[in-house]
Amino acid sequence: MPTRYILIGLAAAIALTLSVVEYQAELRGIRQAAEQAVQVRANLINRYIILMRQNxxxxxxxxxxxxxxxxxxxxxxxxxxxxxxxxxxxxxxxxxxxxxxxxxxxxxxxxxxxxxxxxxxxxxxxxxxxxxxxxxxxxxxxxxxxxxxxxxxxxxxxxxxxxxxxxxxxxxxxxxxxxxxxxxxxxxxxxxxxxxxxxxxxxxxxxxxxxxxxxxxxxxxxxxxxxxxxxxxxxLRGATGFGEALGESILIDENNRIVARRADFELGETYDVDHREDAWIIDADGTRWRSAIVARDELRLLHRLPRSTLYWNGVRESLLVWAVLFAMLVLVAFSVRLREALAKVTTLMNRDDLTGLLNRRGIQEAYRPLRELALREGRDSALLLLDIDHFKHINDSHGHEVGDQVLSTIADRLQAHVREYDLVCRWGGEEILVFLANGDAEVYRAIAERLRQAVDARPMSSANVQVSVSGGLTLFASDESLVKNLQRADRLLYQAKDSGRNRIVSDLPDV
Ligand SMILES: Nc1nc2c(ncn2[C@@H]2O[C@H](COP(=O)(O)OP(=O)(O)OP(=O)(O)O)[C@@H](O)[C@H]2O)c(=O)[nH]1
Structure with a gap:
């Protein structure tokens, strides 16, 4: 599964969990507010009754x-x-x-x-x-x-x-x-x-x-x-609605008959609920009930919190947090897509269209860490500059399209014959630069020769063109720039051309 989906899925799971946690917290808050209101209202009624009893x-x-x-x-x-x-x-x-x-x-x-x-x-x-x-x-x-x-x-x-x-x-x-x-x-x-x-x-x-x-x-x-x-x-009526709480409080007598509530009621109307102090009771309709004793056992304050009131208010209170979480999710998805797009653009900027090899810009970025590593490990690195022999002639006699196919095939063969960490770059029109690290003179010479042979091995393109490359191989002087090093490789390449082509000339010391 692409990383993009894993990341977005993870963010969605976190957002969902947080949403549920937030919703549960809101429901808890609503219930706690009701519990407090019941206590405060019951106390108020209690004190009032005590005062009247004293009178x-x-x-x-x-x-x-x-x-x-x-x-x-x-x-x-x-x-x-x-x-x-x-x-x-x-x-x-x-x-x-x-x-x-x-x-x-x-x-x-x-x-x-x-x-x-x-x-x-x-x-x-x-x-x-x-x-x-x-x-x-x-x-x-x-x-x-x-x-x-x-x-x-x-x-x-x-x-x-x-x-x-x-x-x-x-x-x-x-x-x-x-x-x-x-x-x-x-x-x-x-x-x-x-x-x-x-x-x-x-x-x-x-x-x-x-x-x-x-x-x-x-x-x-x-x-x-x-x-x-x-x-x-x-x-009493006022006290049943004192303070802020969802739902309604109802004062009832020991026979469950309503004594007072904010809303209208009929004389003798009852509320038959299995009261248990300090506990929420849920009836068959999902309505939540809480109760408190008032005036010893003669009166009770019931608090009624319908399911829909609880849930809808939970949703309403959670909406802002949910909106923020959703916005964050969208932002995560957006930034993941943006990172992918950026990575694509960077790849396009660092690669050559025709051959898929690194371009000049690409190798400038890629060779540095390899060179640093080689330096730290006390190893030499090397540059191999390859140039297709008589490429103009191929273009002239088979057409530019065949020339392109040849270029592309050479790139594939070179890529197939280097090591995983060697860098192959299309330096110019028909010039290919290979940066070699993690070896010694003998290894580099062997690789260069292997690459030359890979191109020369068999004809390429639909036109069956036989192509060879010449190359200049030189050790990379780490105190000099890439361009300076390239000038040495270029001179060696010319020597290879001058001495008959389809060969590698190197200034690497014999081991
Ligand atoms: N088809 C094709 N041709 C290219 C491309 N880039 C450069 N060339 C051609 O490569 C040829 C290079 O020719 P020259 O530099 O004269 O040398 P050469 O013919 O390869 O001969 P030597 O290098 O001396 O062996 C030119 O004809 C360029 O037009 C490309 O992307 N596609």
Whole structure:
């Protein structure tokens, strides 16, 4: 196989390998960015939930503390005096809402059954505790943008909820005890009294999708009620898209139901994926999944990276490197072709067209290294100048074309009878110069004679022409130029011509 194909093939193999390596690195980069984003987003959501849990816990503790204080001191909240019946709705209560005959000190609305009308002392302590936590209700509503509702629901059939809904729109009813915030948090299902994050639900009052954080209020081991916060999804939604990463993050609950994501979703929509933390999972569609735990085990952040998104972005990111590699490949192919063309041109410049022998320029370049070598090894080198005998006559009697054939045949015969490293050059019209190295006088004489005989051996060309050559053989004086050496060889050649032709005259010493 030509070197050209080997070189280009090698460059193509290297470019292909680098392309694959680059593509793999891009895919790895995309996956790593997604891994980092999942971690950062999960942390963000986690911190947010912790903060909100602390808020509920603070509310819960305040109500517990204030209850104990009211019981100890016997001092009751002034708001108790304002509790009155809302006759149209069959509840008792008091509201901070204008138009409800409300009192300004309240940010919420209290409603309950008739039990509020004939209150035992414990109920007064509980109501006092709730009213005393008013500043917390207010602070949460005013300073935590995600908080939609803050409320305390009592086992003694009342609810205090802020901000203050109109009694016509919302008031206490037994149905509240069937709601998730109650049914999941109350002691029979939650004996340790831990905080509960509800499932996602749609607010009855039209505030959109939300989740509740609920914490049971227990005083001296007695369960009184539940303090709750309703949180809108704005921040959770924002957190699922925080930072740069391909694919999308989806917050789900322990039943795999979606809690938040950037894109729209239906309430109750699920994502059933076999989660394994810190590992990529590939499903049957080739979609990659990564997950992180949020809020202990109650929520999880799933990251979904579709196969096409991964691969196409891998391709897009690799394109520039691929283009550079392709350009380099083209450059390699081009330079290989250029080197070949240059080598061809050099050969053409150094060779004679007719005979294929070295020309003057060619031998000037080629003989030097041979001479250097001969000098280093302490050997002589020699020049043999050959001239075709009566060549003019051949041209005249057989034509120039035959003359050319003769020249070419002589070149072939000489070339066939020299050693591999001897140089044969067409010096002029019918003059041929042979540079001999790596021998001694006897060897050179023998070669010269062999060459003369090779020409003389048999007729040549279609015209059957018998041709001979005469030659001058001289040792190469390395302190003199090629031309100077040639002048000596030329003189010897003339002597050969003068003394009858078809012979070699040399000035080489006898060995
Ligand atoms: N056909 C052909 N003839 C060439 C070429 N180059 C030189 N010649 C001829 O070679 C002849 C050389 O003739 P001369 O120098 O007079 O000498 P000669 O006839 O060879 O006689 P001697 O050298 O004295 O033996 C001329 O007629 C040139 O035209 C060539 O490339 N092709």
């Amino acid at each position: 509920v816990y603070a509310l819960d503790s305040t109500i517990e503390d204030r209850y104990l204080e009211a019981r100890r001191t016997g001092s009751l909240a002034r708001e108790l005096e304002s509790i009155r019946p809302f006759v149209d709705y069959d509840v008792w209560g008091v509201s901070g809402a204008a138009g409800e005959g409300g009192i300004e000190s309240l940010s919420g609305t209290l409603t309950g059954t008739s039990v509020l009308a004939r209150r035992p002392p414990e109920l007064d302590y509980e109501l006092t505790a709730v009213f005393s936590a008013e500043s917390q209700f207010r602070t949460l509503l005013e300073h935590v943008p995600e908080v939609i509702w803050v409320y305390y629901t009592s086992l003694s059939e009342f609810i205090y909820i802020a901000p203050d809904p109109a009694v016509a729109d919302f008031r206490f009813s037994d149905v509240l005890y069937t709601k998730e915030f109650w049914s999941q948090a109350e002691p029979s299902v939650n004996p340790e009294g831990r905080q509960i994050i509800s499932d996602l639900y749609d607010d009855a009052y039209g505030q959109g999708l939300m989740i509740s954080l609920s914490s049971p209020v227990v005083v001296d081991g007695r369960f009184l009620g539940i303090a709750s916060l309703d949180l809108g999804l704005g921040l």
